[in-house]
Amino acid sequence: MANTQIAEEQSSSEVSSKTVTLKIAKFNPEHDSGTQFVDFKVQYERWTTVLDAILDVKEHLDHSVAVRYSCRQASCGSCGMKINGRPRLACFTKISELDSDVITVEPMNNYPIVRDLVVDLEGMFDTHKKMKPFIINEDSEITNTKEFLQTPEQIEEYIQFANCIKCGLCNSACPTMATDSSFLGPQALTQAYRYVADNRDKGKNERLKIIDESHGIWRCHFAGSCSQVCPKGVDPAMGIQLLRGYLLGFRK
Amino acid sequence: MKRNENREGIKGMANPGRYGIERVSYWLMRITGLGLLAYLIGHIYETSSILNGKSVWDSMLQLTQTTQGHVILTLVIGMCVFHTVNGIRLMLGHGGIGVGKPTRPDYPYIPNSQNMKNKLCIYASIGVAALAMMYGLSVLFGE
Numbered sequence: 595m596a597n598t599q600i601a602e603e604q605s606s607s608e609v610s611s612k613t614v615t616l617k618i619a620k621f622n623p624e625h626d627s628g629t630q631f632v633d634f635k636v637q638y639e640r641w642t643t644v645l646d647a648i649l650d651v652k653e654h655l656d657h658s659v660a661v662r663y664s665c666r667q668a669s670c671g672s673c674g675m676k677i678n679g680r681p682r683l684a685c686f687t688k689i690s691e692l693d694s695d696v697i698t699v700e701p702m703n704n705y706p707i708v709r710d711l712v713v714d715l716e717g718m719f720d721t722h723k724k725m726k727p728f729i730i731n732e733d734s735e736i737t738n739t740k741e742f743l744q745t746p747e748q749i750e751e752y753i754q755f756a757n758c759i760k761c762g763l764c765n766s767a768c769p770t771m772a773t774d775s776s777f778l779g780p781q782a783l784t785q786a787y788r789y790v791a792d793n794r795d796k797g798k799n800e801r802l803k804i805i806d807e808s809h810g811i812w813r814c815h816f817a818g819s820c821s822q823v824c825p826k827g828v829d830p831a832m833g834i835q836l837l838r839g840y841l842l843g844f845r846k
Numbered sequence: 847m848k849r850n851e852n853r854e855g856i857k858g859m860a861n862p863g864r865y866g867i868e869r870v871s872y873w874l875m876r877i878t879g880l881g882l883l884a885y886l887i888g889h890i891y892e893t894s895s896i897l898n899g900k901s902v903w904d905s906m907l908q909l910t911q912t913t914q915g916h917v918i919l920t921l922v923i924g925m926c927v928f929h930t931v932n933g934i935r936l937m938l939g940h941g942g943i944g945v946g947k948p949t950r951p952d953y954p955y956i957p958n959s960q961n962m963k964n965k966l967c968i969y970a971s972i973g974v975a976a977l978a979m980m981y982g983l984s985v986l987f988g989e
């Protein structure tokens with residue numbers, strides 16, 4: 595008979611080679627006055643992600659830890675948090691790669707805290723929608739009998755920016771976002787470029803008008819921190835500078 | 847009620863430690879820009895003393911002949927050189943020049959805009975500023 599035994603549930607009591615201290619920031623804005631860090635000892639393997647460790651804590655040590663996740667594979671963008679001081683996806687960060695005996699997890703900066711590790715991304719979705727994140731073209735595919743064809747080169751102009759999963763890590767790392775609550779932010783500005791660079795789109799002037807304001811694209815200083823933390827290779831800093839090239843007359 | 851947005855604030859904005867040399871250059875650019883602005887204001891104040899006659903002008907000029915005066919002038923040289931060289935990189939970058947070409951991203955997703963050209967240019971700005979400061983020091987404190 596084939597060995598069909600289901601792998602035993604991995605629990606914190608199972609013998610493992612290494613342990614790490616997971617420091618979780620706990621804060622409920624409804625009744626707490628400040629953040630409290632609670633330490634948990636967790637065991638991990640080479641492949642254990644920070645999200646795995648948090649879920650291990652939730653299952654065996656403290657059910658009340660609030661964390662948001664869905665896909666567990668860097669696709670849905672819900673598990674962004676500050677891990678050892680830098681915004682990262684918890685499901686895409688292995689404990690072993692952090693090279694530290696203490697892993698501190700906190701909610702991402704520059705977003706209101708819902709509870710513990712969960713932040714409210716609504717503000718980012720609002721600025722994202724402001725960019726008109728859709729193809730603007732009179733000859734839409736509905737009135738036309740032919741589909742829009744694109745060459746591989748035309749796709750390459752924007753596909754990198756279309757990789758954005760709206761996790762919000764970039765807005766959390768951005769130094770302008772740290773002090774300016776009206777700034778559009780790297781996520782939205784990059785999406786403006788994603789559509790402007792798409793040869794099916796005719797909404798360039800409309801979008802340039804939206805971003806050309808005092809808390810718009812001019813607040814970007816090309817510090818590049820957005821690109822350093824983006825888990826999908828979107829490289830927002832590149833998109834923003836290419837976009838600004840149109841407004842400064844470097845590009846047509 | 848306005849919700850607490852948990853902004854990182856000035857401390858987070860100014861912390862250059864976490865995101866590589868590009869964030870350090872952002873920080874230096876701000877500091878040197880503000881430093882140069884402060885120098886410009888001081889410089890206008892200093893030179894306007896000529897309106898009060900030669901003796902006032904001469905005594906003002908004496909201030910730059912002190913050790914503190916030399917140190918401040920050396921810092922101004924360094925700020926000026928870094929700000930100008932890095933400023934040229936930034937002006938080009940802000941226009942989309944030298945920030946890399948879009949591609950199909952692949953793991954481990956090294957961002958093209960944080961490329962070697964930009965990094966070398968930042969290190970060069972710092973290096974040239976240091977050399978200019980050393981030359982300034984040798985002229986000011988020499989003899």
Ligand code: HEM
Nearest residue numbers: 814815816875876879880882883886929930933934936937
């Ligand atoms: C040829 C010389 C100069 C060049 C090429 C240059 C270039 C630049 C550039 C490109 C920026 C924008 C940086 C960014 O977006 O973060 C900037 C900012 C700034 N510059 Fe200059 N600049 C020069 C001289 C000066 C001088 C002489 C002063 C002072 C009187 C000065 C004061 C500033 C200030 C205060 C800022 C704002 C800093 C910030 O907000 O981060 N600059 N400069």
Ligand code: SF4
Nearest residue numbers: 758759761762764824
């Ligand atoms: S640009 Fe990158 S870091 Fe920013 S929201 Fe999109 S995927 Fe996340």
Ligand code: FES
Nearest residue numbers: 665666671673685
């Ligand atoms: S759980 Fe979906 S991105 Fe991490």
